[in-house]
Amino acid sequence: MKNKQHVRNLKQQSLDISKVQHQHQRMSSHKTHADLAEQFNKAPERVAWHDDTLWFVRQKRDNAARGVEDWEILRETASKIKENVLSRLDDYLMEFEARALENGIQVHWAKDAAEHNAIVYSIFQKHGVERAVKSKSMLTEECHLNDYLQQQGVEIIDSDLGERIVQLAEEPPSHIVLPAIHKKKEEVGELFHRHLGSAKGEKDAKVLTETARQHLREVFLSRKIALTGVNFAIAETGEFVVCTNEGNADMGAHLADVHIACMGIEKIIPKREHLGVFLRLLARSATGQPITTYSSHFKKPRKGQEMHLVLVDNGRSSRLGEESFRNSLKCIRCGACMNTCPVYRRSGGHSYHTAIAGPIGSILAPNMDRKQFADLPFASTLCGSCTHVCPVKINIHEQLYQWRQVLVQEGHVDKGKQLSMQAMKVVLSSPALFKLSGKAGRKVMSLAPFALNHRLNPWYKQREMPKVPTSSFEEWYRKNRKKDE
Ligand code: SF4
Structure with missing residues (x-):
């Protein structure tokens, strides 16, 4: 009887989770990256400042990398270690679980976001706890844990400063390392004034940080459960490592009676x-x-504390089986590919409508839902800068290109794009047609520019009509080569 009730509860919880996930999908389903980027670009000042700030972080990364003589060897080594992990992931996971259990950690396995959330909530239920503190965890963002727990009547306070800012603003993080990078300090001041009682108009970063510290101190001291993410889990010892700059994961985990850590496999x-x-x-x-x-x-x-570790698959094992995309599992979530990406810097993290934005998010998201995220691999210049900075040498820009091919072949891009690509294929594979259409195009551009440069053509929304050349490159080349001879 008890078991049946438990299964019924889990089923009900799964339904609730689907509701949360559908809400997220509904919120973003009608908006593509291009639509959301357009919204972000309505405030050019913010775009410029966002772009500059992230480029500054990219430059700091370059200086730090230059300071390590064996940087490229380090990248290669990290990539090889992860390669080995991916080739024997099941063995390492079993080894890790065995060691962790020996250490007294309670290990749980979740096949997807729904199971992950249900497991976490069952721990809350077991202890009769309705409030908890949580440090940064992109996995819990991916699983929409906060929304789910909130629906169950559990209050979660994010303790990472950036995460707390976006939580107060009721927004998702826009960057995996700098969650509130899209917010100006004046906006943070306003939020803190409304929610944490700081002085109106306060924008001094030091004062605002101190306000958050005081607010969080009470949270740390009063919460019985602390949630954290995991940066690395070591198979040979069964321990896990959490990296923060604020010490907030430690404060939460050390003061709470129950520590729940959530990690992707x-x-x-x-x-x-x-x-x-x-x-x-x-x-x-x-x-x-x-x-x-x-x-x-x-x-x-x-002594006296409970430590739980939830190991989550949520699509990772199927990605492992896809040779072209499996090495995206090497990602250590450093955010360097976002900071360097010219599209991310000028479109903002929210334009990616998924938990992990930027180039890495654009190759991870289609694994989860090809239709919903079919626009993301196209939100790139394919310049390769992401691949160049990635510390574990993921071939991000090549995967973006490969995803485009998969999505087109599977019919996930819009009909207009499919038809125009078919037309381009015909034109580009026939020299005579190519020349003819070039001529026709130049004529239309000079005699009837409005036929191309109109509001229905998104290409021209932010662009000027270029000066129309009088001849094709081929004609120019023939003429000028003859002159030189
Ligand atoms: S893909 Fe590479 S650069 Fe991007 S977040 Fe992951 S590890 Fe960092």
Whole structure:
């Protein structure tokens, strides 16, 4: 009887989770990256400042990388370690679980977001707790855990400063390392004035940070459950490592009676000796710091404390089986590919309508839902800068290109684009047609520019009509080559 009730509860919880996920899908289903980028670009000042700020972080990363003589060897080593992990992921996960259980950690497995959320909530129910503190975890963003728990009547306070800012603003994070990078300090001042009682008009970063500290101190001291993410899980020891700059994960986990850590199954590394490779790369790639301020190892619960670890698949094992896309599982979530991406910097994180924005988000999201995220691999110039900075050498821009092919072949791009690509194929494969259409195009551009440059053509929304050339390149070349001879 008890079991039946438990299964009924889990089913009901899964339905609730689907409701949350559908709400998210509804919120974004009718808006593409281009639509949302257009909204972001309505405030050119913010775009310029967002662009400059992230480029500054990219430059800090470059300086930090230049300071390490064996940087490229480090990247190669990290990539090879992850390659090995992906080739034996099941073995390492079993080894990790066995060691973690020996250490006294309670290990849970979740096949998807719904199971993850249900497991976390069951721990809350077991302890009769309705309030908790949570440090940054992109996995819980991916699973929409906050929304789900809120629906169950559980209050979660995010303790990372950036996360708390976006939580107060009722927005998702726009960047995986700098969640509130799209917010100006005046806006943060306004939010803190409304929610945390700081003085009206206060915009001094130090004062605002102190306000958040005071507010969070009470939260840390009063919450019985603390949630954290996981940056690395070490198979040989069964411990996991959480990296923060604010020490907020430690404050939460050390003060709470129950620590729940949530991790994607790809976070495994084989040995402790491998950790140094990743720690040297992570902070330098993320913010240009030599190391994160806190790299905390959690190996076993302290006396009287419960420690839970939820290992989540949520599409990762199917990605592992796709040869062209599997190495996206090497990602250590440093955010360097976002900071360098010219499209991300000028369109903002929210334009990607998924938990993880930017180039890496654009190759991860279509794995989850091809139709919903079919626009994302096209939100790129394919310049390759993301691949160039990635500390674990993921071929991001090549995967973006490969995703475009998969999405077109599977019919997930809009009919207009499919038809125009078919037409281009015909034109580009016939020299005679190519010349003829070039001529016709130049004529139309000079005699009837309005036929192309109108409001229905999105290409011209932010562009000027270029000066129409009088001849094709081929004609110009023939003429000028003859002159030189
Ligand atoms: S794909 Fe590479 S650069 Fe981008 S967040 Fe992941 S590890 Fe960092």
